[in-house]
Amino acid sequence: MPARGPEPQPRGAIIRGNRPIDQQEAARRFMDAPEHLAMHDQRLWDLRKKRDGQKEIIEEWEDLRQLASDIKTHTLTHLDTYLEQFEKNAIANGVRIHWAKDAAEHNSIVAGILRSKNARSLIKSKSMLTEECGFREAMAHEGITVVETDLGERIQQLDNENPSHVVVPAVHKLRTDVAEVFAKTIGSDPNNSDVSYLTEQQREHTRPLILKADAGMTGCNFAVAETGSVVVCTNEGNADLSANTTGLHIVSMGIEKIIPNLNSLAVFVRMLSRSALGSPITQYTSHFRGPRRGAEMHIVIVDNGRTDRLGLEKFWTSLKCIRCGACMNTCPVFRRSGGLSYGATYAGPIGLIIDPTFNRHKYSTLPFSSTMNGSCTNVCPVKINIHEQIADWRQVLAENHEIPAFKKSMMKAAGALLASPKLYRASLPMADSALRHLPRFVLYNRLNTWTRGREMPHVPKETFHQWYKRTRGVDGKKK
Amino acid sequence: MRVGLFVPCYVDAFHPEVGQATLELLERFGCEVEYPFDQTCCGQPMTNSGCHKESKATEELFVRNFKDYDYIVAPSGSCVNHIRNNFDAVAQTDDVKHVRARTYELVEFLHDVLKVDGFPWAEFPHKVTLHNNCNALRGLNIASMTELRAEKFSKPRDLLGMVKGLELVDITRPDECCGFGGTFSVFEEATSARMGQDKARDQAKSGAEYVTSSDSSCMMHQEGCAKRLGLPTKYIHISQILNGERV
Amino acid sequence: MSSTDSRAAIFAAIRANRPNIQPPLPEVPLFDEKAPSDLVTAFSEMLVKMGGKVLDPQGQDPVSALRAAVAGQGIIATCVPELHGDASLQIRQILPEMDPHSLADVEIGVVRAAFGVAETGSLCLTDDGLIVNTSGYLPQHLIVLLDPSQIVANLHNAYRRPELSTHRYAVFQTGPSATADIEGVLIHGAQGVRSLRVLFCPKQG
Numbered sequence: 001m002p003a004r005g006p007e008p009q010p011r012g013a014i015i016r017g018n019r020p021i022d023q024q025e026a027a028r029r030f031m032d033a034p035e036h037l038a039m040h041d042q043r044l045w046d047l048r049k050k051r052d053g054q055k056e057i058i059e060e061w062e063d064l065r066q067l068a069s070d071i072k073t074h075t076l077t078h079l080d081t082y083l084e085q086f087e088k089n090a091i092a093n094g095v096r097i098h099w100a101k102d103a104a105e106h107n108s109i110v111a112g113i114l115r116s117k118n119a120r121s122l123i124k125s126k127s128m129l130t131e132e133c134g135f136r137e138a139m140a141h142e143g144i145t146v147v148e149t150d151l152g153e154r155i156q157q158l159d160n161e162n163p164s165h166v167v168v169p170a171v172h173k174l175r176t177d178v179a180e181v182f183a184k185t186i187g188s189d190p191n192n193s194d195v196s197y198l199t200e201q202q203r204e205h206t207r208p209l210i211l212k213a214d215a216g217m218t219g220c221n222f223a224v225a226e227t228g229s230v231v232v233c234t235n236e237g238n239a240d241l242s243a244n245t246t247g248l249h250i251v252s253m254g255i256e257k258i259i260p261n262l263n264s265l266a267v268f269v270r271m272l273s274r275s276a277l278g279s280p281i282t283q284y285t286s287h288f289r290g291p292r293r294g295a296e297m298h299i300v301i302v303d304n305g306r307t308d309r310l311g312l313e314k315f316w317t318s319l320k321c322i323r324c325g326a327c328m329n330t331c332p333v334f335r336r337s338g339g340l341s342y343g344a345t346y347a348g349p350i351g352l353i354i355d356p357t358f359n360r361h362k363y364s365t366l367p368f369s370s371t372m373n374g375s376c377t378n379v380c381p382v383k384i385n386i387h388e389q390i391a392d393w394r395q396v397l398a399e400n401h402e403i404p405a406f407k408k409s410m411m412k413a414a415g416a417l418l419a420s421p422k423l424y425r426a427s428l429p430m431a432d433s434a435l436r437h438l439p440r441f442v443l444y445n446r447l448n449t450w451t452r453g454r455e456m457p458h459v460p461k462e463t464f465h466q467w468y469k470r471t472r473g474v475d476g477k478k479k
Numbered sequence: 480m481r482v483g484l485f486v487p488c489y490v491d492a493f494h495p496e497v498g499q500a501t502l503e504l505l506e507r508f509g510c511e512v513e514y515p516f517d518q519t520c521c522g523q524p525m526t527n528s529g530c531h532k533e534s535k536a537t538e539e540l541f542v543r544n545f546k547d548y549d550y551i552v553a554p555s556g557s558c559v560n561h562i563r564n565n566f567d568a569v570a571q572t573d574d575v576k577h578v579r580a581r582t583y584e585l586v587e588f589l590h591d592v593l594k595v596d597g598f599p600w601a602e603f604p605h606k607v608t609l610h611n612n613c614n615a616l617r618g619l620n621i622a623s624m625t626e627l628r629a630e631k632f633s634k635p636r637d638l639l640g641m642v643k644g645l646e647l648v649d650i651t652r653p654d655e656c657c658g659f660g661g662t663f664s665v666f667e668e669a670t671s672a673r674m675g676q677d678k679a680r681d682q683a684k685s686g687a688e689y690v691t692s693s694d695s696s697c698m699m700h701q702e703g704c705a706k707r708l709g710l711p712t713k714y715i716h717i718s719q720i721l722n723g724e725r726v
Numbered sequence: 727m728s729s730t731d732s733r734a735a736i737f738a739a740i741r742a743n744r745p746n747i748q749p750p751l752p753e754v755p756l757f758d759e760k761a762p763s764d765l766v767t768a769f770s771e772m773l774v775k776m777g778g779k780v781l782d783p784q785g786q787d788p789v790s791a792l793r794a795a796v797a798g799q800g801i802i803a804t805c806v807p808e809l810h811g812d813a814s815l816q817i818r819q820i821l822p823e824m825d826p827h828s829l830a831d832v833e834i835g836v837v838r839a840a841f842g843v844a845e846t847g848s849l850c851l852t853d854d855g856l857i858v859n860t861s862g863y864l865p866q867h868l869i870v871l872l873d874p875s876q877i878v879a880n881l882h883n884a885y886r887r888p889e890l891s892t893h894r895y896a897v898f899q900t901g902p903s904a905t906a907d908i909e910g911v912l913i914h915g916a917q918g919v920r921s922l923r924v925l926f927c928p929k930q931g
Contacts, residue, residue, distance in 0.1 A: 024667050024669060024670065027667075027669060027670050028669040031670070039909060041677075043909065045652070047910075052625060055626075055627075056628065058628075059760070060757050062627065063757075067752055070749065070752045071752060073749050074750065076745070077745050077747055077749060079744060080737050080740045080744070083740075084737075098729045099729045099730075099732040099736055101732040101735055101736060105729075149917055151905045151907040151916055152905075152908075168906075168907060169907070170907055170908070171910075174909065175909050195909060195913060199905060199916060200915075203915065203916065203917060206917065207917075210917075211830055227890065227891045235903070235904045235905060236903050236904065236905050236917040237862075237899075237903040237916070237917050237919070238916070238917040240897060240918065241860070241863045241864070241918065244860050244863065244895075245860055245863075245864075255736065255740070260751055262885040262886070262890055262891065263754040263885060264751075264754060266881045266885040267754055269885075269898075270880075279776070280772065280776070280845065280846045280847075281846040281881075281898065282900070283902070283918075284898070284899055284903075284918070285848070285897065285898040285900075286895075286897040287893075287895065287896045288894070288895055289893065289896075290895075291894070292853065292859060292895065293822065301736075303735075303736045303739070307736060307740050310740065310743040310744055310745070311742070311743030313745075316745055330626065332655055332658065332674050333674070336673050336674060368529075368663070368666060368667065370663070371613065371656045371658060371659070371660030371661075371663050372613075372660065372663075373613035373617065373656035373660070374614075374616075374617035374618065375613075375626055375655075375656065377617070378617065378624055378626035378627055379626045391526075391527075391565070394527075394529030395526075395529045395531045396529075398528065399529075399532070403528070403529055403530075407528060407666075408530060411524070411525045411528050411530035412530070412533050414525060415530065415534055415535075415536060417519075418524075418536075418537040418540075419536030419537045419540050420519075420540075421517040421519055421540070424520075428492065449665050450668070450703075452668055453668065453669065453671075453672025453675070453707060454672055454675060454700065454703030454707055455703045455706035455707050457493045457699045457703060459493065460493065460495050463495055464486045464490060464491045464494075464497075465486070465491055466495075467495050467498075467499065468498075469516075472514075474516055
């Protein structure tokens with residue numbers, strides 16, 4: 001038998017312009033790759049279990065969740081006040097502040113800052129906001145070389161793929177996938193997929209790039225209004241290297257990252273890594289309050305749809321999200337389908353409720369990629385009612401004609417049928433006709449899919465209704 | 480105490496024995512149980528699909544059928560969760576409020592309202608693992624949840640603990656959704672079936688002969704997955720065990 | 727649109743869209759009623775859990791132990807007075823005007839933490855203690871001196887310390903640089919330091 005190579009990595013959702021994402025199609029391909037599926041599910045479930053362990057250690061866990069949620073509620077309802085306070089303090093600390101309405105403006109501001117310093121190369125730490133902004137692509141057009149310094153993000157950059165998870169961007173890859181990417185891009189041994197080896201290869205390859213970079217960029221986990229500082233959490237120390245090695249530090253910050261003060265910050269720092277990875281804190285929690293001597297620090301504060309989201313009555317609390325990824329780790333659908341199957345910047349439960357705010361049509365299918373089991377809501381450190389918002393999105397999408405017509409007409413028919421006892425009973429044949437073999441809502445489903453992975457339920461001789469009528473009669477008295 | 484028995488559509492069609500056991504069990508405890516003949520469904524399938532407005536007429540029918548009872552009991556957590564927590568396509572009249580407040584899932588009705596202290600007729604000398612439907616768990620709080628830091632409790636375990644000979648065993652991911660998810664089970668068939676198969680394997684690995692749950696819908700899906708995988712696990716609704724069914 | 731126009735547009739949108747409720751900012755308690763009485767032990771245990779080590783003086787005084795630990799290890803970068811004046815060591819004195827890149831060839835950095843946090847095993851390093859910030863990241867290994875009297879119980883206490891609102895840069899460093907980005911396998915030394923040791927040593931003067 002010929003030697004079989006490693007299992008190829010399943011790729012993410014197929015993007016067809018503005019057409020709705022077919023998450024299920026990509027999920028099916030992911031589930032058809034047993035090694036990837038097993039590792040992905042187990043790895044993320046491990047994170048969930050570690051998170052549970054931390055929750056048991058911290059007696060005040062539920063109090064902290066409530067505090068975190070309440071602090072965010074307060075801040076989001078006073079967002080203008082705190083942003084003004086933050087700006088004032090940051091400027092006083094010597095930081096330059098820029099405001100960007102959208103992704104394009106963010107990218108053009110950063111390009112402008114880099115041009116003004118003749119900077120051609122940029123090292124950066126992971127930032128979901130820059131992913132939202134299509135930042136690397138935009139910089140490529142400007143002739144600026146961008147090097148991601150987070151290992152997972154670097155793997156994804158070298159593989160031309162988006163991060164599949166907000167905290168562990170390459171969690172959908174096996175070590176053999178990484179060996180293949182590194183062999184092609186940084187010249188490592190294609191046959192060596194030892195994790196220490198791969199990590200070391202990346203360190204050795206990235207370090208010279210860090211040392212010769214012209215500028216550094218970081219994201220922002222929290223921005224503290226009281227002190228004007230930005231806080232970045234990493235495990236690798238790569239944000240500190242990116243910020244401290246060059247003479248120019250640019251911070252990319254969403255308006256919702258603001259929190260009032262350091263006492264509030266303590267609550268979030270205690271929750272973030274415990275929720276994300278089940279570790280008490282990230283190895284590096286870095287507070288940047290102003291530029292180093294002789295260096296420059298810029299903060300680009302970005303809206304990119306956030307103020308619109310703030311105005312959505314049922315969905316504004318999604319802005320509380322601190323990007324810990326706990327909802328992804330616990331989500332049984334996410335664990336089995338991989339983050340790239342969602343075809344959007346934000347995957348998993350939080351993605352289902354954020355993505356449609358960016359593009360209601362393209363992401364109209366995503367809120368249906370959930371069983372609405374509620375585990376995401378329970379692990380959320382800021383208590384976003386994620387599964388309820390998923391249900392609310394389904395409603396909004398159905399009312400705005402963003403669900404397939406056949407589904408809508410099917411539900412209309414079901415609604416009419418179930419509202420009429422006569423029609424309903426008449427639709428239930430007495431004998432073992434085909435209709436009796438499937439649950440009610442499937443009766444009207446032309447995609448008869450139940451039996452692909454499951455056996456049909458056994459069909460009894462009579463319904464409960466018939467049994468009751470036969471044995472008790474319509475008056476309910478035992479015969 | 481006049482109790483209206485609600486038998487959800489899939490129980491009616493596929494598991495009439497669950498309706499029968501529920502009815503008998505409630506009668507054993509002295510409830511005056513009636514089964515309103517014009518009942519159909521609670522409206523959940525439409526709401527679950529986002530077509531909330533389409534469930535209005537069904538919700539109205541439900542209220543007409545059940546408004547005159549002291550309590551409404553159903554052997555299904557997900558339907559009860561819909562009625563208690565999402566039943567708002569219909570205008571919130573006093574009748575609607577009454578129905579929403581008085582509808583109970585069977586386990587919580589036995590545990591919280593009837594406060595039963597035994598099932599002397601019941602004996603089930605088997606290894607059993609319990610599956611809590613996600614809506615019953617996280618919507619109705621029939622047990623403590625592994626995600627939250629809270630005192631541990633479980634109403635179904637309390638009840639099963641009163642059954643002679645029954646031995647409860649645990650699976651490795653007790654709170655994990657089995658992937659049924661209502662319309663999810665057909666529209667997102669591949670993920671749904673995979674989740675169900677993983678759940679069935681976990682259950683089989685626990686050494687349980689039987690899986691029990693207060694929800695037939697999850698079990699219908701799990702049983703279908705277990706059969707497809709050729710696993711020997713059997714599935715039985717909690718009402719049947721508590722009603723003293725011998726197998 | 728200029729950044730100023732965008733600023734105005736963003737603030738206008740916030741004011742138009744923000745939910746019309748006025749909940750207060752909650753008070754955050756210290757949650758330290760049950761803090762361990764022995765903070766040094768609690769800190770050390772967490773440090774080890776997070777991949778760090780305690781440098782045991784093994785009967786020597788801490789300064790001799792420190793000198794022994796760095797002897798023969800290549801270039802040592804430091805600004806702590808504990809290592810001053812030992813000609814047998816390859817000491818590079820960290821000075822404020824140094825280029826951050828000049829620490830790239832350093833084997834061991836030796837710095838002093840402002841304080842420690844028992845809850846997480848974290849060390850607070852500030853720009854004052856690092857002198858050049860990269861001294862915490864570019865060396866291959868890091869040894870941190872910590873005054874055992876300067877350990878707070880938890881992060882709530884840590885954020886009430888003055889360092890976080892007075893320094894331009896402060897980091898809670900907890901163990902060495904780490905990653906588990908490939909299949910969840912934990913590797914120390916992803917981009918920052920490969921190892922981190924803490925030496926309990928009261929601050930002189």
